[in-house]
Amino acid sequence: MYKIYQTALLLFLFFSLTNCKAQKRTNVKTATELQNDTLDRYFSKLYAAKMFNGAAAVKRNGKLIFKKGYGIANLKKQTPFIATTSLEIASVSKQFTATAILLLQQENKLRVTDLVTTYLGDDFPYKEVTISQLLSHTSGLADYEDYFKENWDPSIIAYNKDILHYFKTKKPAIISVAGEKYHYSNTGYILLAEIVNAASGSTLEHYLSQKVFEPMQMNSSFFIGRDSIWDKKNYAPGYMFSLTECKNVIPETLPNNGYYRFLSGRLGSGRLSSSIEDLLKWDQFLYGDTIFNAASKDLAFSKHPPTKGTSDYGYGWHVSNDSLKGKIVSHTGSWAGNLTYIRRSIATKDLVIILNNTYNTAYIKEIRAAVNGFLNGEPLGFPKVKASELFKNSACKLTLKMIPKWSEDNKNIDWDLTNLKALQKDYDKIGATLKAEMLAVLIKNIETEN
Template sequence: MKNNRQNLVGPLLWVLLLLMTNCATKGGVSKETKNPKTMKLDSLFSYLYEHQLFNGAVAVVDQGDLIFKKGYGMANLEDSTGFSTETSMEVASVSKQFTAAAIMHLEQGGKLSLQDDIRKYLPKDFPYEGVKIKHLLSHTGGLPDYTDYFLDNWPSGQLANNKNIMAFFMEYKPKMMFAPGTDYSYSNTGYVVLAEIVESASGQPLNQYLEENLFRPFGFNHAGFYHRSEIYGLENYAPSFMWSTDSCAYVRPENLPGKSYYYFLSDRLGPGRLSLSVEDLLNWDKLLYTDDFIGTGKEEMFTPVEFEGVETDYGYGFHNYLDEKVGAVSYHTGSWAGNLSYIKRFRDIKSTVVLLNNTHHSAYMKQIREAVDAIITNRKPKPILPDLAEHYQKLSCEPGFDLSAWLSKVSDVNYSYTEEDLQEIRQNLHQ
């Protein structure tokens, strides 16, 4: 284990990052030079990395062939560890498809039914009636959210786990949002409860169940559930970072003002916390085309649930839709404490996109997803431009930065900005 130190990482580190591009970038396949999509992807991510818009790993499968797989930048900014496709990172809500898969696997083994009332597997004081397992899988259960209570009442230095969350519901019994199966509301609560159901039905906590039945047997070599207190000292791991304008540096997100919940709400099983590498997610993608872990029942994961009066694209652990050009698509995103993750499966054409990023460029990540999706489906990607205000925040931290000189060159550089952005920056000339 490395020392769990609190180093700050400033913008000058990006100079080192650029120098390390060749050694920190790993991956590639033999068919790369033969596929024009590979060249487009390589050009896109080289540009993104050069302009500090992406730090992480990516893989793209095109019609069953792996055509692009690389890591960019640093996984751990506190010790300059390179980010590769074998680097593990917390994938946040991408975890939900694995919680759903555990439930489906238990149903396949006869340990439960998706039609079961959830209270069959929960403590007798759990208050909510009429909620079935299938409701929780599809975010149609109507269970209230726990977040506000823990933000207002939980000690910031103490981890809140699933048992603490369940105890809250049993003690305070907050009102349901709606009757089960009558509406849709994305619910971390539902997936916390699903993790408890896995433990009740199998006799193992969710993390142990997945390790024993999925990760170890099927070669998920970098998968694991870790406590936030340990991730900054793990080998071959990408802990999260967010930019601090006060410190002019990338810092641990829980150290930012008002963000302590990134620490004390990091111990939940079910809705998040799972860590995976790009290699693991590629392995998962291949496995989902087989019946080796879940049989034909897995199609329910890829089919929007149908309840009268409910509009949703969610199946069990995946958003789903039909693309008019390429057919069936299933995907999920993840966002937590600076980490952004993405897996999209264009199932009819057997193409897949996997993205991991641990430095919280949320606006860029959305644009990157759309650009890669466009390339893989033979559409024209939109250009991704650096945000003027964000670029200014970082450049202004550099010693000797000349705001006036920089502003004079702004019109010569392709930035994404509004006149309001520019006016706000100009005001700094007079302060």
């Protein structure tokens, strides 16, 4: 009798624990997703069509109406992409760097009107450049990437100190006089990270953690070395498409892409990792005044044009005016397979965040525009399939004999001739002769029909 009782008790405890675990899993799903049927159908269809892999969130009038992930975050581990999945947000990082500078100004540790030599040293050769000009991309400083791609040892990771040393020793010529012209500049934001370090005594990483990430409980926002991203839990490394293998691969394994690894040590212009969940907290942070005051936000969200030209750039944000929504601040990012986007309407508190880790450049602008239009009451327009993209995905399974039928089966797609010709050249460059021949047949047929 005792054994029967003991067995029954064990079964009860087993099913109770199983039920608790299932309930926890359900609660996690509820916490990380917010469903909107229209948007869910849209992004599900995008994912099925290989136009999108990532996560998105949408707010209307300050109320969160949608938050969900789609597809695979880590191809090796086959982990799902969810709203708490982190990925490198590329140039969306710039608004965080700008915030660090403005917070230091609030603390009276610097002024944006200061000359950068005050913080970078008297041996910094560009004596007229100010912090404000770095923030607004009007410093006139040259880009560093071409030099490093040609001259840097690819086995060594380059860091900010190496880039700063390059400017101090090689003294590359300026593009324009400081303050006169707008030139989007990763260089400027790398130097801003060094200024944060000099003014605060702390790295950009530690300063942002202390002032923003920890107070806002942004637990999935951090800087991480590139070699560590492939095995990190709940992380989405970026991938790019291999024309020879017809699948997404690690970007630096592709020809001429080694710099994605050896330039992965720089920060300020990019490299921050975050998630949909944390970027929603970031949006909330930007409406409060307890840490980031109104005067600082006004500087960030106002245009700072050059003296001889125009610009829509504030401090870390593009600034525009929408006839329906008023002032819009936004930014995009692109690096090593990741495509990122944030767009905020200051007056209406509308928000769109879209993160993608499979470099779907052919469709991403249409997707962004469609979701923005959705907030204005417009129907969600689905991108038309582009022949160049469809061919890339299909090429490894096609033969010359199959091309006529393949063409007929897909006659209603966008036969983007310019992109098809560019793709043919790409195949020729890598020696993919058969794929180039198949494209030549397709192109000839299109040109004959037209």
